[in-house]
Amino acid sequence: MTVDVEQVRTELIEFGPLSIQYDSRVLQPRRWTTAQSAWASALLRSAPDGPVLELCAGVGHIGLLAMVGQDRPLVLLDSSEIACEHAAANVARADVHGPVDIRCGDMAELIGDDERFALIIADPPWVPSGDTGEHVDDPVHAIDGGADGLDLVRTCLELIGTHLVDDGSAVLQLGGLDQVAAVSDHLTDHPELRLRLAEHRAYDDRGVLVLLVR
Numbered sequence: 001m002t003v004d005v006e007q008v009r010t011e012l013i014e015f016g017p018l019s020i021q022y023d024s025r026v027l028q029p030r031r032w033t034t035a036q037s038a039w040a041s042a043l044l045r046s047a048p049d050g051p052v053l054e055l056c057a058g059v060g061h062i063g064l065l066a067m068v069g070q071d072r073p074l075v076l077l078d079s080s081e082i083a084c085e086h087a088a089a090n091v092a093r094a095d096v097h098g099p100v101d102i103r104c105g106d107m108a109e110l111i112g113d114d115e116r117f118a119l120i121i122a123d124p125p126w127v128p129s130g131d132t133g134e135h136v137d138d139p140v141h142a143i144d145g146g147a148d149g150l151d152l153v154r155t156c157l158e159l160i161g162t163h164l165v166d167d168g169s170a171v172l173q174l175g176g177l178d179q180v181a182a183v184s185d186h187l188t189d190h191p192e193l194r195l196r197l198a199e200h201r202a203y204d205d206r207g208v209l210v211l212l213v214r
């Protein structure tokens with residue numbers, strides 16, 4: 001009997017001052033997303049007390065870079081067990097002073113009803129299902145955002161609306177300005193989320209970051 005054994009090599013990439021490990025079964029960390037860490041880090045300087053949450057954290061680099069030198073607790077959440085294993089190794093290597101809690105599974109299931117966060121970082125899949133074939137190097141589970149690309153974004157908005165403290169903020173990654181408009185419309189249509197889109201920053205054709213506040 002022949003058994004095919006997939007050869008998977010762990011790679012290291014510099015992400016700001018961090019050395020981050022990953023492999024081909026997860027999304028390769030993209031260097032432009034240091035901008036999301038930098039924005040989150042700047043917001044933390046005036047954020048209320050409380051822990052930080054990263055939704056769809058992958059191998060954890062965006063949240064870990066935002067937290068360098070910080071002693072707040074950090075929760076990293078992702079559905080990929082492989083990503084969570086890399087995240088654990090990346091935590092061990094990062095200069096983060098507070099406790100880091102890695103939760104592996106569906107984000108909708110892993111946050112306690114009473115948990116509240118001062119800052120939430122979110123990097124959900126946002127590629128429409130029909131376009132995932134254009135990204136041959138990326139694992140489909142890491143990029144497939146459903147028919148309009150926004151299925152997981154809407155889940156993030158729901159969780160941010162529920163678990164963000166009143167004077168906290170969230171930095172959410174999207175694919176383009178069309179998705180920024182769709183998220184803005186969604187928040188208008190769902191006032192119960194008590195969120196508004198305060199600012200967006202576009203990074204050429206690589207992605208857009210949006211700031212969400214109450």
Ligand SMILES: C[S@@+](CC[C@H](N)C(=O)[O-])C[C@H]1O[C@@H](n2cnc3c(N)ncnc32)[C@H](O)[C@@H]1O
Binds near residue numbers: 055083105125
């Ligand atoms: C666009 S990737 C971002 C990963 C990482 N932040 C990065 O920049 O490389 C989206 C991540 O969402 C995770 N994911 C997809 N569906 C999820 C779900 N329902 N709950 C939690 N994580 C999920 C995937 O495993 C993937 O790691």
